Amino acid sequence: MSMKVEGTVQRATVGLGGWMLVTAEGQSYEIYQESAPPDLLKEGLKVKVKGAVREDVMTLNMVGPVLAVESFEPA
Template sequence: MIVTGTIEKKGFGPGTWALVSADKTYELKDAPSELKKEGLKVSVEGEVRDDVMTFAMIGPVLQVSSFKVID
């Protein structure tokens, strides 16, 4: 799946990186360091992982396979 939105760092524990789209917030799994930038507008390709639980529990877990920055 492809999700477009803005990267945000949520303040749970050591911090959790999220992709906030128009209708949903996804917790990012295996996000590359280049993606971990607050306010970055991106299109992320990945897979929602129903078999993964997290401490933050801020939304579905999206395992990142690739991304591109949107100007």
């Protein structure tokens, strides 16, 4: 199911690294790198992301639910 999330892109400093989206409320989502456009993966970028949480994917980062990105725009 698609959802929209607004937040700030941050580099994950736990696990093997990676990228996450952190909302103003403090909820974090791990950005699924296989679906992430390179323009999204920039530290401090404020964005609105349309995507879906992947229940079938596990990672070693463990920073939050894995979010597969469908599209994004600057916030």
